[in-house]
Amino acid sequence: MSVQLVWFRNDLRLDDNPALHHACNRKDDQVIALYLLSEQQWDNHGVGNNQRSLIIKALLQLKKSLKQLNIPLIVKSIGQFDNSANALSEVCKSQGVDEIHFNIEYPINERRRDKLVVEHLSQVKCHRYVGDSVTAPWQITTQSNSAFKVFTPFSKACYTYLDSNPVHCYSIPDKRDAQNFNVINTGSDPIPDIKTSLNIPNIDENFLANQLDGFLESKLEDYKDDRDYPYVPGTSKLSAALAVGALSVRRCFEVASNSDKEYSKPWLNELLWRDFYRSVMWHFPHVCQGKAFNSVDKYINWNKDDAQLKRWQQGNTGIPIVDAAMRQLNETGWMHNRLRMVVASFLTKNLWIDWREGEAYFTQMLFDYDFASNNGGWQWSASVGTDAAPYFRVFNPASQQQKFDPKAEFIRKWVTELQGFETSDIHKFEKKALQNYEKPMVDLKFTRKLAIDSFKSAKSAANEPQ
Numbered sequence: 001m002s003v004q005l006v007w008f009r010n011d012l013r014l015d016d017n018p019a020l021h022h023a024c025n026r027k028d029d030q031v032i033a034l035y036l037l038s039e040q041q042w043d044n045h046g047v048g049n050n051q052r053s054l055i056i057k058a059l060l061q062l063k064k065s066l067k068q069l070n071i072p073l074i075v076k077s078i079g080q081f082d083n084s085a086n087a088l089s090e091v092c093k094s095q096g097v098d099e100i101h102f103n104i105e106y107p108i109n110e111r112r113r114d115k116l117v118v119e120h121l122s123q124v125k126c127h128r129y130v131g132d133s134v135t136a137p138w139q140i141t142t143q144s145n146s147a148f149k150v151f152t153p154f155s156k157a158c159y160t161y162l163d164s165n166p167v168h169c170y171s172i173p174d175k176r177d178a179q180n181f182n183v184i185n186t187g188s189d190p191i192p193d194i195k196t197s198l199n200i201p202n203i204d205e206n207f208l209a210n211q212l213d214g215f216l217e218s219k220l221e222d223y224k225d226d227r228d229y230p231y232v233p234g235t236s237k238l239s240a241a242l243a244v245g246a247l248s249v250r251r252c253f254e255v256a257s258n259s260d261k262e263y264s265k266p267w268l269n270e271l272l273w274r275d276f277y278r279s280v281m282w283h284f285p286h287v288c289q290g291k292a293f294n295s296v297d298k299y300i301n302w303n304k305d306d307a308q309l310k311r312w313q314q315g316n317t318g319i320p321i322v323d324a325a326m327r328q329l330n331e332t333g334w335m336h337n338r339l340r341m342v343v344a345s346f347l348t349k350n351l352w353i354d355w356r357e358g359e360a361y362f363t364q365m366l367f368d369y370d371f372a373s374n375n376g377g378w379q380w381s382a383s384v385g386t387d388a389a390p391y392f393r394v395f396n397p398a399s400q401q402q403k404f405d406p407k408a409e410f411i412r413k414w415v416t417e418l419q420g421f422e423t424s425d426i427h428k429f430e431k432k433a434l435q436n437y438e439k440p441m442v443d444l445k446f447t448r449k450l451a452i453d454s455f456k457s458a459k460s461a462a463n464e465p466q
């Protein structure tokens with residue numbers, strides 16, 4: 001009999017957890033689980049209480065679910081990643097661990113941490129698995145073995161790869177012998193109570209399985225048409241569960257792939273956008289260090305205007321669709337994808353405020369905060385990332401709201417002071433003053449032109465074609 005340790009990280013689930021599955025391979029082995037809580041790491045990255053409270057909820061749930069399998073969970077509060085190797089080493093010694101299993105995380109600090117851990121624990125066998133993406137960044141490369149920088153060829157290569165290597169998910173391991181739970185004096189630290197004033201999403205594993213099935217059954221077919229309209233509940237809203245690993249993205253991909261190919265494709269593509277940004281982060285780790293993928297960013301003089309930033313954050317810009325979106329974020333910790341693009345374009349192009357400010361605010365507010373997708377989304381919107389929006393593409397919030405919220409239903413829901421106005425007046429917000437509602441904080445046409453001209457200058461300073 002040997003002792004197997006599962007080191008849980010952003011994979012707080014039992015279903016399709018490759019590390020857990022492999023640790024439980026041999027019936028007679030003793031299996032224990034570990035989570036290292038690194039609150040300073042969250043501080044360093046500005047992760048807000050919304051996501052922190054979600055992680056704590058997921059952790060408490062995991063502890064309960066593991067107990068039902070007779071697997072004890074040890075939680076150690078280690079402050080920052082630097083202390084991981086020592087903490088693991090202590091647990092390995094005290095529990096007589098023979099082998100460690102964990103699912104790979106792709107951001108640079110996590111990679112450094114894991115490298116140190118493996119070096120430090122040279123006596124213990126470490127097994128790593130792919131559990132946080134459908135494909136692994138090193139599996140999907142160009143013919144010349146380099147990384148993709150554009151999504152469409154990346155996704156084509158993913159589908160080709162998956163044709164010959166289809167996703168096979170792992171089911172929840174069998175319950176272990178009761179003795180497995182009892183023999184260990186876990187010496188666990190208390191799990192902190194982190195509060196948020198918002199409703200924390202339900203991430204119970206059974207609930208999520210139903211949510212996924214329900215989405216696939218009743219919404220997947222119309223997803224292609226509905227997903228752009230914020231007043232239609234047409235998307236899966238699974239992002240928070242995916243971000244903390246309470247739900248397996250591989251499971252989502254596997255189940256959706258078994259639905260009708262034609263109409264599942266748009267949703268499968270979105271799951272692959274998640275993989276794409278993970279691949280970018282893996283192959284171009286400078287994006288994890290506050291730098292843009294594209295060096296043109298260095299030649300841009302972003303505006304530093306705290307008052308304007310605050311108006312954007314609070315949803316008081318005088319642009320109805322932007323305000324509605326920011327208030328949705330502030331009141332629920334989630335924002336519709338189309339609106340993430342609209343508010344990001346407005347902040348970076350119309351207000352000319354650094355995309356890092358927007359990225360940081362989303363990090364603070366989102367339950368579904370995910371470094372790769374957030375960073376990728378912001379760099380895309382600011383036209384400084386891989387496969388980014390061309391710099392001259394500045395979303396016009398006025399036409400965005402006419403197109404995607406034609407009856408102003410979403411706007412009225414979140415910007416309550418606009419409830420009494422005619423739809424046509426709400427859409428004419430640039431020309432017509434709306435009583436008790438702010439005037440637009442900037443002229444959209446003028447700032448658009450300014451942004452394009454400034455981008456052109458930055459590109460020429462960076463010696464890039466315009």
Ligand SMILES: Cc1cc2nc3c(=O)[nH]c(=O)nc-3n(C[C@H](O)[C@H](O)[C@H](O)COP(=O)(O)OP(=O)(O)OC[C@H]3O[C@@H](n4cnc5c(N)ncnc54)[C@H](O)[C@@H]3O)c2cc1C
Nearest residue numbers: 235236237238239270273274337340369370373374377378
């Ligand atoms: C500026 C900006 C910031 C963003 N920040 C985040 C973030 O911090 N966390 C996050 O999970 N997503 C982020 N996104 C992507 C996207 O907006 C959300 O994933 C989506 O709105 C979540 O809603 P859903 O679960 O209903 O998505 P669905 O439409 O049902 O999509 C299913 C899943 O696919 C993934 N996905 C969908 N769209 C994208 C995308 N464009 N990029 C990467 N993955 C995607 C998500 O995991 C999502 O849950 C950001 C996009 C932008 C433009």
